Amino acid sequence: MTRPLRLAVVGLGAISPYYLAAARRLPGWELTAVCDARAEALERVPGPVARFRDHRALLYRARPDALVVSVPNDVHLPLCRDALAAGVPVCVEKPLALTAAEGRVLVDLARRADVPLMTAFHxxxxxxxxxxxxxxxxxxxxxxxxxxxxxxxxxxxxxxxxxxxxxxxxxxxxxxxxxxxxxxxxxxxxxxxxxxxxxxxxxxxxxxxxxxxxxxxxxxxxxxxxxxxxxxxxxxxxxxxxxxxxxxxxxxxSGFKASLWHEYEAVLTEFAALVRGRVPAGPGAHGGLxxxxxxxxxxxxxxxxxxxxxxxxxxxxxxxxxxxxxxxxxx
Incomplete structure (x- = not known):
């Protein structure tokens, strides 16, 4: 039986609860690490997960199979770049980056490293x-x-x-x-x-x-x-x-933002297929650039x-x- 993929989530803001819940519900994922600069945000995440204040430490010590990037738009470029350079597949919240020029940097890096890069158009x-x-x-x-x-x-x-x-x-x-x-x-x-x-x-x-x-x-x-x-x-x-x-x-x-629960579950389902190579993993999957x-x-x-x-x-x-x-x- 294929083991669950070890998932890390960086950025514990407004969108992260949907990723965290989906990762816990889907059998193909195991939530192993989270990262945020705010200690109070880390404390709110339940369960036995590793907690980091710096994404570089997470990449080096937790060694996840894949990474969700859910941070402010202006931080997408450096964080995704570090993950791709470490060979870690990335699912990044839209937009892919702050500008098209930054997006091209990430798409080119993913292509050269042959690492899946997916923009989460939920x-x-x-x-x-x-x-x-x-x-x-x-x-x-x-x-x-x-x-x-x-x-x-x-x-x-x-x-x-x-x-x-x-x-x-x-x-x-x-x-x-x-x-x-x-x-x-x-x-x-x-x-x-x-x-x-x-x-x-x-x-x-x-x-x-x-x-x-x-x-x-x-x-x-x-x-x-x-x-x-x-x-x-x-x-x-x-x-x-x-x-x-x-x-x-x-x-x-029913309920505020209730439609997002099933959408993010589907996002992580497809991301798992990309990471495992079961579907084409072209850089910038789904047109982020x-x-x-x-x-x-x-x-x-x-x-x-x-x-x-x-x-x-x-x-x-x-x-x-x-x-x-x-x-x-x-x-």
Whole structure:
């Protein structure tokens, strides 16, 4: 019988509970070590696991089979680089890195070291999204619309770095954008940014954005909002012939952020397959670098030399966000 893989988790912030719970539930993993600079965060982790204040000490002493990186965005590069250089497979929270240039460094290192590097786009593992993806497979898609709307202050979990553009990378485009853009890539493949409108607050944080995209003959839009009263995460696909399919990522999951439990369980299931070599382990698995490049293209598009914004995107962001649809893809 194949022994469980020894997993270490670095970064015990708002997202780590989902990884820790999934690692304990899945038979293919054994949680062996955690790391955080904060002693109080380490003390909150139950069970007989090794605890470290420095990730380099963890890599040297715990010698895990794989590493989850769940730290602020600006620390992804050095931490992932150290793990890959040590030959340890990495599953890193989105975004892969703070910039596309940093992402290329990590992808190149993973390729040269032949070590799996996976970006955890957890929304592609959502049950409703997977059902929609199956129903659209092989069919002609006319358009895709993704809405990713929330009030960010309700989701911080004490992690104020989200509201620091230097650490987050910008705001909703840099942090939520990769998840939403990955959903479009899941359905359409390679994408081109065709327009973008962004509204920022007085601190330079993106609070709202609409990104226009094209994938082959299909068009797409991604709507992001960090000032939305409540939460709405959904996906709408129009097929040739006029049929419209929808996936509500929150439907059927009662409780705040309850949908994340099954999504992160699926993330670690696929990560285990990558580590064991059971599925192709191309560097930057699931398009971590591609998402960063789309994010940077969106930022460039939102700052044209003329200072104007393409009218369709500007009008879209000016409209009040629609209420979530109760409809969902049939299971």
């Amino acid at each position: 929304r592609r593992y959502n049950a409703a999204v997977r059902t929609l993806a199956r129903r659209t497979a092989g069919r002609e898609i006319v358009s895709v619309r993704v809405r990713y709307l929330e009030r960010i202050e309700e989701h911080l979990g004490g992690e104020d770095w989200y509201l620091d553009p230097a650490r987050c990378g910008g705001g909703c485009v840099a942090d939520n954008g990769p998840n939403a853009l990955d959903l479009v890539r899941l359905l359409l493949g390679d994408l081109t940014v065709t327009g973008c409108a962004i509204r920022r607050d007085g601190h330079g944080v993106d609070r709202q954005a609409v990104i226009g995209l094209r994938g082959g003959a299909a068009t797409a839009s991604v709507e992001l909002d960090w000032s939305y009263p409540g939460e709405c995460k959904d996906l709408e696909v129009e097929l040739a012939g006029g049929e419209v399919l929808r996936a509500d990522m929150l439907d059927g999951h 591609a998402a960063l490049e789309l994010v940077e293209a969106a930022y460039r598009c939102a700052r044209p030399a003329s200072g104007t914004i393409a009218r369709p995107a500007a009008e879209a962001i000016a409209r009040p966000a629609a209420q979530p649809s109760a409809a969902e893809v049939d299971r």
